[in-house]
Amino acid sequence: MVSLLWLIPALPLAGFLLLLLLGKRIGEPYAGWIGTAAVAGSFLTALVVFAGLWNEPEHTYSMKLFDWFSAGHFSVDIGFLLDPLSMAMILFVTGIAALIHLYSIGYMHGDSRFPRFFTYLNLFVFSMLMLVMGDNLVLTFLGWEGVGACSYFLISFWFEKDANASAGKKAFITNRVGDWGFMVGTFVTFLAFGTVKYVEFLPKASGLAQTTATLIVFMLFIGAMGKSAQIPLFIWLPDAMAGPTPVSALIHAATMVTAGVYLMVRVNPIIAASASWLPWVIAGVGVATAFLAATIAIAQTDIKKVLAYSTVSQLGFMFLAVGVGGYSAAIFHMITHAFFKACMFLGSGSVIHGMHDEQDMRRMGALRKVMPITAITFIIGWLAIAGVPPFSGFWSKDDILAYALHKSVVLYVIGLVTALLTAFYMSRQVFMVFFGEARWSESQEAELANKLAHETSHESAEVAADAAATHDAHDDAHAGHGLVPHESPRTMTIPLIVLAFFAAIAGLLNLPFTEHLEFLNRWLEPVVGAAQTQLHLSGVQLAVELLTSTVVALVGISIAYAVYMKHKVDARRIELPLFANGWYIDSSITNFMGGLGRKGFELIALFDKVVIDGAVNGVARATRGGALRLRTVQSGYVRWYALMIGVGAVLIVAFVLSQVSFS
Amino acid sequence: MSPNLPLAYLALSAILFAIGGVGLLVRRNPLVMIMCVELMLNAVNLTFVTFGKMLDDISGQVIVFFVMVVAAAEVVIGLALIVAMARRRPNANADDLRLLRG
Amino acid sequence: MSSVILANEAAATSFPILPALIFLPMVGAAVLALIPRSRPELSRQIAILFALATGVLSIVMLCQFKTNDEHFQFVVTQTWVSSLDIKFLLGVDGISLFLVVLTGILFPIALFAAKPDNDPKGYYAWLTLLMGGCMGAFLSLDLFLFFLMFEITLVPLYMLIGKWGHGRRVYAATKFFLYTMLGSAFMLVSIVALAVLAKAGDNGAITFDFTKIIASNNLATGTGRWLFLGMAIAFAVKVPAFPFHTWLPDAHTEAPTAGSIDLAGILLKLGTYGFLRYGLELFPEATVWFAPVMLTIGAIGIIYGGIVAAMQRNLKRLVAYSSVAHMGFAIMGLFALNMEGVEGSVMQMVNHGISTGALFILLGFLYSRRHTYEISQLKGIAKVAPVFAGIFTIVMLSSIGLPGLNGFVGEFLVLVGTFVAHRWWAVVAAAGVIIAALYLLWAYQRVFQGEPDEANASFPDLRISERLVMVPLLVLIVFLGIYPKPMLERIQPSVKRVITRMEAQVDTFHEPVTQGGSQLGPIKEVLGSHSTEGTTSETSNGEHALAGLGVIR
Amino acid sequence: MSIVTSLLAQTQPLVTSAPTGSSAGAGSEILFHVAGPSVDWPALAPLLILLVGGLLMLTFSSFLRGRAPRGLFAVVTVAIAAAAALSALPVWARVQNWDTLLWWGTNHSQPGAFTTVGGSVGVDGFSLFVTIVLCCAVAMAALLANSYLRREDMEGPEFYVLMLLSASGGVMMAMANDLIVMFIGIETLSIAVYVLAGMHLRRVQSQESGIKYFVLGAFSSAFLLYGIAMIYGGTGSVNLIQIKNFMAAVVPTHNGFLLLGLAMILVGLAFKVAAVPFHAWSPDVYDGAPTPAVAWMASGVKAAAFAGLVRIFVLTFSNYGATWRPIVYALAILSMVVGAALAIVQSNVKRMLAYSSISHAGFMLMALQASSTEGTAAIAFYVAVYTFMVAGSFGVATIVGRRGDGHHSLADYRGLSRSNPVLAAAFTVLLLAQAGVPFTAGFFAKFYAITAAVNAHSTPLAIIAMVSAVVSAFLYLRLIVAMFMTGGDDGADAPLPDAASRIHVPASAGIALAICVIVTIGFGLVPDLLVNPARDAKPALVQYQQSSSATPTITGG
Structure with a gap:
């Protein structure tokens, strides 16, 4: 059964090829169904393989398809490594992807490039599977780049808008900065081990010199920072919301952005062998990202932006987990996050869809009445992310915090504060969108006014506002609708329900009460066991921690309730411009790139033109100039020519006579 | 003949040669320029004769006849060219011949 | 060694396939x-x-090529100038094999892809002549013949650029001709001096026979370095390596489409191929000695070419500068002096030929529709010409070096090889991948994305014939990205031969390799002296891994 | 033994006291029984055919006044040149020790290079090679002149006669074994060329060039002659073999007269090959002189002068290499660099070609500087190839110059590929050959010169040569651009000529051009055809073999 492994990526690949060649002819909606079927088939295969994996020794199975390339001592296969970690990843990736494919059939309805969308999605799933299944760093890198490219295609899917195109480009290039780290990390690995195959080098990690290990991990971590949107490379992720919402859910929340975490977990034996300060760096970056992104999320008004920053924040949590040695916790949170964040993204997509492409939360409200299914599923997701027991997010986040406390109180406290902020801003979002007064009835007029304002002041044209308008095809499809928001079609709500269900119960995967309940921990034991920090919490400690988390979550929700439902505090006192503008990090980097960075580039281009090319042309000019000057010697006077002969003769005679010896 | 006498002849011929050369450089009349060349050639003739005497070798003096023939031929050609030019451009001196330059 | 190299092919195949490759296009x-x-x-x-006939022949040759043979194959010898032992000596090994095939493929495609504006007769005559010259340069095993072929390619390309080009074509063509000729001037002196000094012929006579010269190996160290330098100037200009590159943007910008395709696809490889065949193989000692310089040139080229490309407003100039960057990889890989680097470099040469050739074809299509290469004039083409945009995207990603497409394999091998040998250069060069994405995506956004304006709204998509032209290249792009093994295993024996010879010839040289997990001890030392932040340089006395560096100092 | 003494051997008793008593009363006998030096007539045949042929043509043409059929003189000239060249072949076979030359069996008592006419004429491979090259140059120039003279209303035998006489002077130089013979050869060569240069009476430029050439030529001849005198003074002889013997016996004290003479002779010959800084005449003369005459000047005169240089410096003064090689080294650099640099700023095609020929002279000087067998072989090859390249190039200039011989500016070549595609193609081949593009004879010429230089450890010179070749390549490219690439950035949008403005290419000139192009490409593809003769064309100084009559009388010393 395990040998069906190859089928898992093969199905999406087949779907991709089919849609690439015939997509236009197949058309809507069959292209969508083909894409969905390919991924769903892949998920089912994964289940079968999963079943088969139980029987494998150490739950590990590897398969080599063919040599990819080799030269000298360097050799890479196209081969798959199936172990508990990759199995877990495969399952949730294919599962969620299948749901999001299904959802997209409804969401992308009427788009002129409907088949193309599924082509990209299938390619993405294939790449993501290569990433997690690859049995070596280079194959992982193939997937890593592949998902990056798909992300690029999908963010700029509606490329007619410059902002979308820019966002896609920004994502790709920012990721490339990380890729540099990944590549260098791969090189060091190869230098150190002579191989890049996980099963060959990971067991030898303990024999590695500390600095080497540190270097490898640090470089790979740079890669992970890019892909998983950590400070300072997180700037692309909020912009990436320019893509269609299913893309945001699939790529920029559930799967691709967690690739960095996966990578870190994958190389955990090397982290264990590296310098002691390195986990601190990872944890520090993680917790800082978590906190910073949470503060930014507080002040966002775009429904998807809030979720985007929240994703950044949660990814920070996962890196915190990696840094403090809680690898299984990181994976645990990754899975629960995938469920609830995908659920909420799709929910927001449903809202946007129902609101006729309105993304500004200030024009929403009381949507629970018109969009009940969306509202309920969204609320489940909210409770999960806010950390309210017994929803999944509570357990996974608490798991991370427990590891953090084990490492350092500071990390724990910041983590707690972030959790509070998370509860706060998510509650804010839920209250603004689904509760309170319905502000959408007036939103049409407001939109008109806004459009006028928009035209006068182009400066305010930020990506958020641009993304708000999104695709025109969609408008056409809904032309003539009433002003009333509506519930989405079934292809969209079914995935929501499924995801909400898992968002609620996924905590069961890894309940901290007894070792028997820690299914995930035990499942991942062969992969991360050696490097994992061993927590041995007493019942009291556990209870106190769980209680603290619960209290924090509830406090966060309460504050939000006070501010946004009861209006006891002016929201503007909390939504500081500093937060709204993302601590000015993005704008600073953009300004730098557009300003000083560009100046530098221009300077080099100028150097090329003036110095390098100038030297070449200068030589030509100098030759010509010299020749022109020399030409005047050829004056036309016979006497002058005779003088030249005479002088030449005298010089030669002088030279010759200088050799005469008069002895 | 005193031992230094041949050297004096050589020096004289060198001086004549130099005079001829310098004359060619400073004069503009084509005729005078040709005469200067003749002077140079005759200076060489003197040298040949002197060497022939010094070496007690007849050929030095015989060569002079060859040179004189050649010099005569040159003069003929030179004069012909000058005449041809003078037809088109009377009173032209050497410095006027500047159509070709650069 | 000459007899060894040529031994197996003493009785060549009945049909003289290599001369046919050269003379068929010339005829x-x-x-x-x-x-x-x-x-x-x-x-x-x-x-x-x-x-096409030549291309088919080249593929026939590829099929008949013996994979695990490090020797030259299909060897043909015919004395040409007896007095100086100049021979018509042709042969092909793994290094030249794919460049020959690339020549055979790219030229027919270039012919299919573009038509001249006027005077087609001369245009096609020069192009086919150029093909013969390129074939000759790759196949020659006689230094003199190589030089002739290397040099003769200038004339057709000069005429092509100067007569059928755009804009400042005469300036560009003249610059190209003189710049390249200046480079080869040094090479000619080097070749002559080599022949005179090596006296590798029978009884110490002059010979230009490559195999005899490398067999004789009687050059003094200093002489070898000077001669290498002379050759290196020519090749560096041809590649073109920083800072000898400024002829390329001009030549590319003004060249007609077919000229650009063949210039980028084939002619630039003459430089890197020359480095490999007539640098590494001919002057092992000098190669090792010069390696740091060449690596630096390569690394600078990668970064510099990318940065300058990012600032170009003309698409062809942009691709031209990207060639500088890509060929920087090829140079760097060669001078890593290990199997990974050199094989990767050969891969990179071929891949660059395919990708950049394809890019120029696409730009030719673009030009035939819009009559401009200015980025500012183009907008939103993806909307009106999705197939064009899609094909462009694939080619672009191949050029960026996306894994799974051909560009990646070569670049990655080069970087791995360089890292093993001289790590800081690789670390810097790897940053080139960021810049590559920067300029290509930037250009792509401006040209293809956004809402098309009036001038571009009626941009016709590719015709069937144009799509068909692209098919072979796209197939190669994907195939070589996924399964480059057939290519690498043919390259390998010949590269091995070069490296082995280098180890044998240069006392202190050993191929820089990793130690593998079994001997982690030395590596601990090696990397132990490394600072993670990258401020200090290596001072280790690790035995093997640093041997490559040790030799160079 | 110098020609002078041998020719006048019978007068000896009159001048010097008789060495033996027995001859005291034999004076009258000697006076009437001339026992001149033995003359190997077949060896002198080329020289005599050219000389006598020219004079006969002049004589007989006076009977045909006005009634000469078109092209008669040209045909006769070509025939004379061909006869001269053919007559050189048996001698060549003899020098090369061949048993047969085609069907013609040869049996020689004295194999190898030999000396004749009392040691004043040396016949060796090199001199014969140059002789044949000169004949070719005459033939080419005659073919070009045929239509040119008719076009310019200058018909008559004079042009051809002068050229034949000039060629005989060149052959004399190539065979000279004696400095006086050399001098007479040079003067025969030059005086005729002075007239040729000034021959186009209706063109002021032609007259001007004639006078300039004459004045400067005479000036430099004076230097040459003074040099000869100094050599004579220093060694006691003007015979090259005796000079060499003298130096072999008496060196190494540096002989002031000898060195001074060496320098002066170098000046005189450097003037003839137009080496910088003795080159100033050549652009002006090439510019002004009738173009076919320039074709002869550039090819023939240069070839003869190099033959002289080889004989005097490589052969005779080989021991003094340390003295003259640096000078030639410097001259070569100056010629190549200045020639190339000045060529690129010209706008007159004839001037361009003039400067480029200066640059070519630099290459040949480079080979001369090597002072080796490779060097002389390279010179031989270069001279031969260059003759055809330059004759062809000036041939094109002759044709494009049109009536009045005045259309020589670059603009006159604009669009030539449209009006005269074949002519343009031929010119392109010749230009590329001059630039040294592979698969043309021009490339091999440069290649051999470089090889010779490198072999002589003058690698820097070789590098400078190649760099200057690149500079001058720009010149050829400019011409090609003008012919082919109109409408580019190079010039105004002047109306292009079309097929209607086609320039008439006369048949004879066309034949000459075709020959030049075929030779240029042919030797580029199969260089062995020319390389082997060039290598066989070894210069040699051979001691005069005493034949029956004359008694050797060592004089001087």
Whole structure:
């Protein structure tokens, strides 16, 4: 059964090829169904393989398809490594992807490039599977780049808008900065081990010199920072919301952005062998990202932006987990996050869809009445992310915090504060969108006014506002609708329900009460066991921690309730411009790139033109100039020519006579 | 003949040669320029004769006849060219011949 | 060693396939020159016929090539100038094999892809002549013959650029001609001096026979370095390596499409191929000695080419500068002096030929529709021409070096090889991948994305014939990205030969390799002296891993 | 033994006291019984055919006044040149020790290079090679002149006669074994060329060039002659073999007269090959002189002068290499660099070619500087190839110059590929050959010169040569651009000539051009055809073999 492994990526690949060649002819909606079927088939295969994996020794199975390339001592296969970690990843990736494919059939309805969308999605799933299944760093890198490219295609899917195109480009290039780290990390690995195959080098990690290990991990971590949107490379992720919402859910929340975490977990034996300060760096970056992104999320008004920053924040949590040695916790949170964040993204997509492409939360409200299914599923997701027991997010986040406390109180406290902020801003979002007064009835007029304002002041044209308008095809499809928001079609709500269900119960995967309940921990034991920090919490400690988390979550929700439902505090006192503008990090980097960075580039281009090319042309000019000057010697006077002969003769005679010896 | 006498002849011929050369450089009349060349050639003739005497070798003096023939031929050609030019451009001196330059 | 190298092919195959590769296109050029002016339409058909026949021959040769043979194959020897032992000596090994095949493929495609504005007869005649010259340069094993072929390619390309180009074409063509000729001036002196000094012929006579010269190996160290330098200047100009590159943007910008395709696809490889064959293989000691310089040149080229490309406003200039960057990889890989680097470099040469060739074809399509290469004039083409945009995207990603497409394999191997040998250069060069994405995506956004304006709204998508032209290249792009093994395993034996010879010839040189997990001890030391932040340089005395560096100091 | 003494051997008793008593009363006998030096007539045949042929043509043409059929003189000239060249072949076979030359069996008592006419004429491979090259140059120039003279209303035998006489002077130089013979050869060569240069009476430029050439030529001849005198003074002889013997016996004290003479002779010959800084005449003369005459000047005169240089410096003064090689080294650099640099700023095609020929002279000087067998072989090859390249190039200039010989500016070549595609193609081949593009004879010429230089450890010179070749390549490219690439950035949008403005290419000139192009490409593809003769063309100084009559009388010393 395990040998069906190859089928898992093969199905999406087949779907991709089919849609690439015939997509236009197949058309809507069959292209969508083909894409969905390919991924769903892949998920089912994964289940079968999963079943088969139980029987494998150490739950590990590897398969080599063919040599990819080799030269000298360097050799890479196209081969798959199936172990508990990759199995877990495969399952949730294919599962969620299948749901999001299904959802997209409804969401992308009427788009002129409907088949193309599924082509990209299938390619993405294939790449993501290569990433997690690859049995070596280079194959992982193939997937890593592949998902990056798909992300690029999908963010700029509606490329007619410059902002979308820019966002896609920004994502790709920012990721490339990380890729540099990944590549260098791969090189060091190869230098150190002579191989890049996980099963060959990971067991030898303990024999590695500390600095080497540190270097490898640090470089790979740079890669992970890019892909998983950590400070300072997180700037692309909020912009990436320019893509269609299913893309945001699939790529920029559930799967691709967690690739960095996966990578870190994958190389955990090397982290264990590296310098002691390195986990601190990872944890520090993680917790800082978590906190910073949470503060930014507080002040966002775009429904998807809030979720985007929240994703950044949660990814920070996962890196915190990696840094403090809680690898299984990181994976645990990754899975629960995938469920609830995908659920909420799709929910927001449903809202946007129902609101006729309105993304500004200030024009929403009381949507629970018109969009009940969306509202309920969204609320489940909210409770999960806010950390309210017994929803999944509570357990996974608490798991991370427990590891953090084990490492350092500071990390724990910041983590707690972030959790509070998370509860706060998510509650804010839920209250603004689904509760309170319905502000959408007036939103049409407001939109008109806004459009006028928009035209006068182009400066305010930020990506958020641009993304708000999104695709025109969609408008056409809904032309003539009433002003009333509506519930989405079934292809969209079914995935929501499924995801909400898992968002609620996924905590069961890894309940901290007894070792028997820690299914995930035990499942991942062969992969991360050696490097994992061993927590041995007493019942009291556990209870106190769980209680603290619960209290924090509830406090966060309460504050939000006070501010946004009861209006006891002016929201503007909390939504500081500093937060709204993302601590000015993005704008600073953009300004730098557009300003000083560009100046530098221009300077080099100028150097090329003036110095390098100038030297070449200068030589030509100098030759010509010299020749022109020399030409005047050829004056036309016979006497002058005779003088030249005479002088030449005298010089030669002088030279010759200088050799005469008069002895 | 005193031992230094041949050297004096050589020096004289060198001086004549130099005079001829310098004359060619400073004069503009084509005729005078040709005469200067003749002077140079005759200076060489003197040298040949002197060497022939010094070496007690007849050929030095015989060569002079060859040179004189050649010099005569040159003069003929030179004069012909000058005449041809003078037809088109009377009173032209050497410095006027500047159509070709650069 | 000469006898060893050529031994197996003493009795060559019955059909002289290599001379045919050279002379078939040249005969085509002659036929083209002779057809009457009144029948210009014939010229295209004749040119395509000859080029295709040559291409098919090259593929036949590829099929007959013995994979695990490090020797030259299909060898043909014919004395040409007896007094100086200049021979018509041809042979092909794993290094030149794919460059020959690339020549065979790219030229017919270039012929299919573009038509001249005027005077088709001359255009096609020069192009086929160029093909013969390129074939000759890759196949020659006689230094003199190589130089002739290397040099003769200038004339057709000069005429192509100067007569059928755009804009400041005469300036560009002249610059190209003189710059390259200046480079080869040094090479000619080097070749002559080598022949004179090596005296590798029978009884110490002068010979230009490559195999004899490398067999004789009687050059003093200093001499070898000087001669290498002379050759290196020519090749560096041809590649073109920083800072000898400024002829390239001009030549590319003004060249007609086919000229650009062949210039980028084939002619630049003459430089890197020359480095490999007549640098690494001919002057092992000097190569090792110069390696740091060349690595630096390569690394600078990668970064610098990318940065300058990012600032270009003309698409062809942009691709031209990207060639500088890509060829920087090829140079760097060669001078890593290990199997990974050199094999990767050969891969990179071929891949660059395919990708950049394809890019220029696409730009030719673009130009035929819009008559401009200015980025500012183009907008939103993806909306009106999705197939064009899609194909462009694939080619672009291949050029960026996306894994799974051909560009990645070569670049990655080069970087791995360089890292093993001289790590800081690789670390810097790897940053080139960021810049590559920067300029290509930037250009792509400006040209293809956004809402098309009036001038671009009626941009017609690719015709069927144009799509068909792209198919072979796209197939190669994907195939070589996924399964480059057939290619690498043919390259490997010959590269091995070069490296082995280098180890044998240079006392202190050992191929820089990793130690593998079994001997982690030395590596601990090696990397132990490394600072993670990258401030200090290595000072280790690790035995093997640093041997490559040790030799160079 | 110098020609002078041998020719006048019978007068000896009159001048010097008789060495033996027995001859005291034999004076009258000697006076009437001339026992001149033995003359190997077949060896002198080329020289005599050219000389006598020219004079006969002049004589007989006076009977045909006005009634000469078109092209008669040209045909006769070509025939004379061909006869001269053919007559050189048996001698060549003899020098090369061949048993047969085609069907013609040869049996020689004295194999190898030999000396004749009392040691004043040396016949060796090199001199014969140059002789044949000169004949070719005459033939080419005659073919070009045929239509030119008719076009310019200058018909008559004079042009051809002068050229034949000039060629005989060149052959004399190539065979000279004696400095006086050399001098007479040079003067025969030059005086005729002075007239040729000034021959186009209706063109002021032609007259000007004639006068300039004459004045400067005479000036430099004076230097040459003074040099000869100094050599004579220093060694006691003007015979090259005796000079060499003298130096072999008496060196190494540096002989002031000898060195001074060496320098002066170098000046005189450097003037003839137009080496910088003695080159100033050549652009002006090439510019002004009738173009076919320039074709002869550039090819023939240069070839003869190099033959002289080889004989005097490589052969005779080989021991003094340390003295003259640096000078030639410097001259070569100056010629190549200045020639190339000045060529690129010209706008007159004839001037361009003039400067480029200066640059070519630099290459040949480079080979001369090597002072080796490779060097002389390279010179031989270069001279031969260059003759055809330059004759062809000036041939094109002759044709494009049109009536009045005045259309020589670059603009006159604009669009030539449209009006005269074949002519343009031929010119392109010749230009590319001059630039040294592979598969043309021009490339091999440069290649051999470089090889010779490198072999002589003058690698820097070789590098400078190649760099200057690149500079001058720009010149050829400019011409090609003008012919082919109109409408580019190079010039205004002047109306292009079309087929209507086609320039008439006369048949004879066309034949000459075709020959030049075929030779240029042919030797580029199969260089062995020319390389082997060039290598066989070894210069040699051979001691005069005493034949029956004359008694050797060592004089001087």
